[in-house]
Amino acid sequence: MTNLLLRNVRPLADEACDILIENGRIAGFGQFEPVAGMPVEEGGGAIVIPGLIDAHTHLDKTTWGMPWHVNNRAAILRERIDFERENRKEIGIDPHRQSMRHAIGLVAHGSTHIRSHVDIDPTHGLSLVEGIWETREKLRGVIDIEVVAFPQSGLMVMPGTAELLDEALKQGCEVLGGIDPCGIDRDPKGQLDLLFALAVRHGVPIDIHLHEAGELGAFTMELIFERVRANGMEGQVAISHAFALGMNDHLRVGRLIEEIAALDVAIVTTGAPSATVPSIRQLKAAGVRVAAGCDGIRDTWGPWGQPDMMDRARVIGMKNGVRSDIELEHVLHIVSQGGADVMGIEGYGLAEGCAADFTLVAGETLAHAVVETAPRPMVVKGGRVTARDGKALVEMP
Amino acid sequence: MTNLLLRNVRPLADEACDILIENGRIAGFGQFEPVAGMPVEEGGGAIVIPGLIDAHTHLDKTTWGMPWHVNNRAAILRERIDFERENRKEIGIDPHRQSMRHAIGLVAHGSTHIRSHVDIDPTHGLSLVEGIWETREKLRGVIDIEVVAFPQSGLMVMPGTAELLDEALKQGCEVLGGIDPCGIDRDPKGQLDLLFALAVRHGVPIDIHLHEAGELGAFTMELIFERVRANGMEGQVAISHAFALGMNDHLRVGRLIEEIAALDVAIVTTGAPSATVPSIRQLKAAGVRVAAGCDGIRDTWGPWGQPDMMDRARVIGMKNGVRSDIELEHVLHIVSQGGADVMGIEGYGLAEGCAADFTLVAGETLAHAVVETAPRPMVVKGGRVTARDGKALVEMP
Structure with missing residues (x-):
């Protein structure tokens, strides 16, 4: 299962923090140092919302x-x-x-x-x-x-x-x-x-x-x-x-x-x-x-x-x-x-223990994010990055 | 006044042709060779519509x-x-x-x-x-x-x-x-x-x-x-x-x-x-x-x-x-x-003698161009290119 340290994001437009993901689930919010071999992504202070x-x-x-x-x-x-x-x-x-x-x-x-x-x-x-x-x-x-x-x-x-x-x-x-x-x-x-x-x-x-x-x-x-x-x-x-x-x-x-x-x-x-x-x-x-x-x-x-x-x-x-x-x-x-x-999706949301399914969005506030047509900077599913800058990482047939 | 040879565009989704612009107006549709010093743009077969x-x-x-x-x-x-x-x-x-x-x-x-x-x-x-x-x-x-x-x-x-x-x-x-x-x-x-x-x-x-x-x-x-x-x-x-x-x-x-x-x-x-x-x-x-x-x-x-x-x-x-x-x-x-x-704009349209005010659009047909959210490949005003690929060429304050 996937581990990830996502640095510097604003959960639901809150204060910037890191999100630690272990085994595809959110293990915590705060300031973390990556353990050896753990992938790290930089969020650039973007707002993160559930998928x-x-x-x-x-x-x-x-x-x-x-x-x-x-x-x-x-x-x-x-x-x-x-x-x-x-x-x-x-x-x-x-x-x-x-x-x-x-x-x-x-x-x-x-x-x-x-x-x-x-x-x-x-x-x-x-x-x-x-x-x-x-x-x-x-x-x-x-x-x-x-x-x-x-x-x-x-x-x-x-x-x-x-x-x-x-x-x-x-x-x-x-x-x-x-x-x-x-x-x-x-x-x-x-x-x-x-x-x-x-x-x-x-x-x-x-x-x-x-x-x-x-x-x-x-x-x-x-x-x-x-x-x-x-x-x-x-x-x-x-x-x-x-x-x-x-x-x-x-x-x-x-x-x-x-x-x-x-x-x-x-x-x-x-x-x-x-x-x-x-x-x-x-x-x-x-x-x-x-x-x-x-x-x-x-x-x-x-x-x-x-x-x-x-x-x-x-x-x-x-x-x-x-x-x-x-x-x-x-x-x-x-x-x-x-x-x-x-x-009836279980384990959905931006809380400890939830599945690490979320997307970063462009915008200063949640309201701004809705009206801004810019691409999503990053999308994560089960702790795995699935898209960057509006482009999915899986191949399109 | 501005001259331009715009090559290989489809006026209102018609057959591809060139558009010759003289003194900021449309001088003709067809196949043209540029005279010395005339700027030339390649339209890439895109549909062109009036501005x-x-x-x-x-x-x-x-x-x-x-x-x-x-x-x-x-x-x-x-x-x-x-x-x-x-x-x-x-x-x-x-x-x-x-x-x-x-x-x-x-x-x-x-x-x-x-x-x-x-x-x-x-x-x-x-x-x-x-x-x-x-x-x-x-x-x-x-x-x-x-x-x-x-x-x-x-x-x-x-x-x-x-x-x-x-x-x-x-x-x-x-x-x-x-x-x-x-x-x-x-x-x-x-x-x-x-x-x-x-x-x-x-x-x-x-x-x-x-x-x-x-x-x-x-x-x-x-x-x-x-x-x-x-x-x-x-x-x-x-x-x-x-x-x-x-x-x-x-x-x-x-x-x-x-x-x-x-x-x-x-x-x-x-x-x-x-x-x-x-x-x-x-x-x-x-x-x-x-x-x-x-x-x-x-x-x-x-x-x-x-x-x-x-x-x-x-x-x-x-x-x-x-x-x-x-x-x-x-x-x-x-x-x-x-x-x-x-x-009541005079000289508007895609016809000989009209002002050279038009935009290229993405899409296979006019209908497709309406629903496609892709940027406009090129915009022309009075024969002068004013935007490319969704970006204006004048500076934004």
Whole structure:
């Protein structure tokens, strides 16, 4: 296991000190002399924060590093899903190669953990998940990858998918995904009953994509709440996107958030710039666990995004009208500790005994670090330096 | 005047060719041999587009390059205005130094023209405008700066401001600004009557900040329309922000846009991520002139923003839910030709006889260039190279 002496850094913008790492964990903060053979790194007085966490992405989808993908197709969710499923092979979106590019990009920009939804459908079976598992093995010790078995094309409208999800969970997917039980599956009761039964059988948490806006999404949330309660799955369910919480009825949204807090349902936001999004301010006030993710980046769905959780912090902060330093620090919390809270990562944080997973950031203060677009000076995973000056030290395929 | 042979570039992503520049203007596209003494630049096959235009910014406000400005004040428009006016000197926001940093940042990222609103109020008189004029002189030939005489603190609630605006227009400000006639001035008839009278007297166009949302902003727009018509100022008035056009009543918004088109009122959008913004799609369909701007960057109002119109193109594109290549090209149009249309810049564009004001961009296609965050390889103003690889060639104070 890895030892390291990291000199002259400012943990969470505190006073400068050294961090001693033994066996991949933080052994102490203070002033240390290196023992013989121990690697030493100079931090240059930079702020250090726990590793960034992308808690909602799609490692199997990006065209990053491939020729530019021209897209003048209709922007209709169902058509995007079908186009991708039927054309991803021909376009050359190899799940292993592309997930390597995507994950290594995240490493370069300071991430140490990923929760990736990965498509499972009758056309591709588990082959996309297998590609991401190959990446996970290759990047072991560089970045942790958690895989959500994700029925992107729908569950009720795509016979054979339920059996594939069952198999994926048997083989080791850590989380069960879902998507728009009304919008995509046209059968909310059917999908949600099936998802919760599968999750209970395998003892895994659930993370549901919910793009459904306004009253439709609110209705689906109520159906989810009923099943969380009935199955005793408090603390085990996340709703990603949750666009309904951005709807134009603050009393209705307030009641939904009360129930989300009471059932300890987590919210994973992408701060989608063109959608109605949950207010991170309201969720914080209610004590809801909130994580964030880059979602898809430069894929057949759309051209936007960077494999960079600080870029995402900016998207979320701007969308939420954040201006103050205090709120900028909260956005930083969401893209780091928030991810650990939602994914249940043990030993996460900047404290003695925690895993030595962190990133140095440019900036005078934590707030400054969020808005500054400069590269991360250094990224460390389990005590091993994984990136310097915005470039990952593992090779990009 | 400047001559230049720029080899091997792709005008608007067309076939590669050379561009011959004589006396600061584009003399031709094709294959040329340099005459003796003519400077030659190699474009490396990069796409070239006309210079980017920041048609709405505040050169007198940024803290760029200064120590991080901690801000935990209330996010109330009136309080932000008053805090800045009363503290900008003490904080050290020197209008000349800071506008140099801001404008040179825009040059580095491919801009060739700026419309800047500059605060005019009884506390500072015309001193901020004078600081920006000093910058304009220093950067002559590097970037063009148009100054809007801007009553940031209000006109009716701030006695003495009208006389200062009058004086600023006498001294050469090219445009008259306004701000929230209801929200800030509490007297829409008073402000707008005064503004239009001043504009007519000096023969200058008007550009009004309109943050007022929903029905309030729609009401103010109607008052503006009445005065455009009464004063024969069709084609001479711009509304910046125009948040009311993002309100949740598409029939009402449709009727406002019809009138905007009929009166040839221009819209300048910043794509403000946390506000309701005008739809660039709807404005295009109605044939409205649309420009864009970075607005304030890293100032006492808020921490966001970059001096980079491609960054702003991304903010506007994401906010408008743009996904297709065709629409990405339209966003690029807004941050270039759109600015020229609104500011009335003559000889702008990539055609024979136009001023040699352009930027090379990274990317395989125009759409790709919008989403790619790589630095601009080269920026040219009047045939002179002003920036290379994201760095301006003039010195930053």
